[in-house]
Amino acid sequence: ALAIEVLSPKLYKYPVKLDELRRIIPGFNPPLSFRELSETEPLYRLIIRKLRRL
Incomplete structure (x- = not known):
């Protein structure tokens, strides 16, 4: 599994x-699946805590 923490997301006027x-970006392929995690979810806190130890 892989997670990417987005620290400063930007909302574009148009998608x-x-x-x-x-x-x-020739050859770009989006992820096959994703799930947004809320900062209040235990899974979010677990992942962030482990990543910050790296």
């Missing part, structure tokens, strides 16, 4: 479409 991303 960036997959074909636009692939034009900028």
